[in-house]
Amino acid sequence: MIQCSGFRKLSACEAADLIPDGALVGFSGFTPAGAAKAVPRALAARAQALHDRGERFRIRVLTGASTGAALDDALAEANAISWRAPYQSSAALRKRINRQEIEFVDMHLSHLPQMVECGFFGNLDLAVVEGVDLTPEGRLTLSTSVGASPTFLRHADRVIVELNRRHSPRLGELHDIWTLPLPPERRSIPIERATSRIGTSYIAVDPAKIVGVVETNEADGVAAFDAPNAVSEQIADHVISFLLEETRRGRLPAEWLPLQSGVGNIGNAVMARLGAHPDVPPLEMYSEVFQDALVDLMETGRLRGASATSLTLSDAKLQRVYDNIDFFAPRIVLRPQELSNNPGVIRRLGVIAINTVLEMDLAGCANSTHVCGGQLMNGIGGSGDFTRNAYLSFLVAPSTAKGGRISTVVPMASHVDHNEHSVQVVVTEQGLADLRGLGPMERARRIIEKCAHPAYREYLHCYLEGSPVGHIRHDLGRCFELHRNLLETGRMLPI
């Protein structure tokens, strides 16, 4: 038997053969960062071959969040997934979920580890986890993300490790692994600053559970961001002016509070713009994802430190971190997602949260996940963990989508992920509406005036003023008229 780190060395195909039909499998991955690659790709090929022979093969898939092409895309294309949680952003998977071919459980990411731990999803048959180092005693150093891997490794019956030689063997210097016990043994989490380190650089895996090691050498394949456009820059500028004014009024300390910024182009642009502004103090992050713009900010001293659960960097940026790891390792902390997204820690640190939504409504509710109430886009991800618990939270969106055919400010959101009790400040490129302390009518008028696109303002005002009087005004006969128009004619309002 060929060995690797004292464990049985397997090819990806041999490892995939160990996964039976119907298994619940926890794969590493939080975004493409640190996602298992070789085994799920081989599993997709095996599923395809079995389906071609008329045999059944579908598994239940857990990850930290979204993943890379070798996992969600490959398995969805091979029709090898029957059930999936907690988040995804794959076009192939989305299509099957929206055709009801896959059951998808859209969850707050901070909730996932506890749900697994308590057995709410059933027995975890296997964990397939990417690492950069494994000792014969079972000490595993993870690669570019932590996510829910510590939980999967603790609870799975059997473990397969993908040892990826592409990454820096020094990645452990960024990791901070700490286990949150279940109630009633749960105790306070001693994270007092965004970059406090409280745990170890490795995970102790029971060596008896490790059934094999697959050696790989493959990049995460994180796509580079689009150059910031005028809309995302205007959104960023509204957020920055507001934060500077809050500081001037003494409602935000001079050194600010740790920031969380959502994934995607807008989040990346906001961070780049914040970092470049001469009046913004050097920043700290307490977020989920460490993305491209933050590398430059850290190098120029504009970002003092960052806590996240994944290093979601394009190849060139990741290489910059590896080439200068003596500088980056003390400044970046990668934690399990139950800590990076922990509501108690987010509230303790007083995080400033900025997340993107699909639509916001006149009551101040927002939809991050479902187009016209039914078609899943990605999932709520960590946006709910941060929006509800932040010291100050922003929900942002361009005021229109699809060339102006869709208004992202609507009378009533067609699906609600963030309700009016959690939402504080909403922003589009048109302007910013601070909803704190406003009653329902003031709130609705402020959202229309500050955030709606001018082409939709008159419609929204007429809807509001014409709706039956109540604490909140709504006309249940008309509240989805814009959505109905969109479904029937392809645009929310006639030209």
Ligand code: 0RQ
């Ligand atoms: O579609 O690509 O076909 O043009 O939605 O929209 O404006 O490019 O913005 O990439 O940031 O995605 C909410 C989906 C926004 C994302 C969402 C269409 C639009 C476009 C994408 P095209 P944009 P983004 C965790 C942070 C939930 C999870 C989260 C998301 C496409 O931000 O998944 O917040 N958020 N995680 O045209 C129909 C509408 C639309 C619409 C936009 N109202 N109706 N289509 N689109 N609005 C926290 C961290 O710490 C990281």
